[in-house]
Amino acid sequence: MWFKRDLRLRDHEPLYRAVEKNENILPLFCWEPSLMADPHMDMRHWQFIQQSIDDINAQLPSDARLLTLHCEVIDALELIAQHYAISAVRSYQEIGLSVTHNRDISVSNYLKKKKINHIESQYGAVMRGLPHREQWQQNWDRHFTTKTYDIDINSVNWVDWTQHNNINTACKNLDELGLFDCHITSQTGTHFSEKSNYYRQDVLDKLKKLNKMQPGGERRAWQVLKDFFDARGQYYHQHISKPEYARRACSRLSPYLAWGNLSIKQVYQSVQHQKQAKKLLPNYDRKQWSRALSALTSRLHWHCHRCCST
Secondary structure: OEOOOOOOOOOOHHHHHHHHOOOEEOOEEEOOHHHHOOOOOOHHHHHHHHHHHHHHHHHOOOOOOOEEEOOOHHHHHHHHHOOOOOOEEEEEOOOOOHHHHHHHHHHHHHHHHOOOEEEEEOOOOOOOOOOOOOOHHHHHHHHHHOOOOOOOHHHOEEOOHHHOHHHHHHEOOHHHOOOOOEEEEEOOEEEEOOOOOOOOHHHHHHHHOOOOOOOOOHHHHHHHHHHHHHOHHHHHHHHOOOHHHHHHHOOOOHHHHHOOOOOHHHHHHHHHHHHHHHHHOOHHHHHHHHHHHHHHHHHHHHHOOOOOOO
């Protein structure tokens, strides 16, 4: 089970399909050197990812853990294959950077050569290779109105990879990567040298103290969404375009959607549920929430729209 921008355990179709087939599952995430060196990526991304990984591990049974390796994906598969017969690699399609697109092609070619099935699930309502957008709304409705792919985490056949010393030694979290070649230039951010986009341990320690950054993780994402529905989002439609008020009124879901702590489907279906629940409120509050949730629904539609024919 290859995790990328889908760092959650609920509404996870590849995981659901693997459990449905009663497969043995080894969950994998790679700190890919090629991606870590990409100028689009930043320390804050990696910190958010590590927090998301920590949250997944905290939810797994005591004998299960997400394997995190500091290497390219093909190298990770080679290491795993020293101890396990890999029958299939399941993952989501990734819509993102050229470096990840090229990596996906390389991994797919490698798996074909090894005669290993690569089973990719559709990312949101994005359908690759469409020549036009004529059926876009129908595709969107079909995807977002189906049930979420949820499992009983404790019933999964998790593979205990910790019994193998070389895999156990290779497993690294962000703190253990020996990052270097950067320095703080101002209070507004971090400047990285041209040599590398890796990061020194002292900078990592400093960034961890920045409590104003939103922490990553699936459970934290649900807390943020609940806070939005409880009160903060009532004036979303009025305040989202006003810098003074948007900081409070916005959903704050962007990083959780970007790294897959939540799926768009989960948010959309939660909004539909809240639309019904808010109808029981007094007239003024009911109208405000109706407009706010309609505005949020509109923005969710746009999330997959620009990529539908890519």
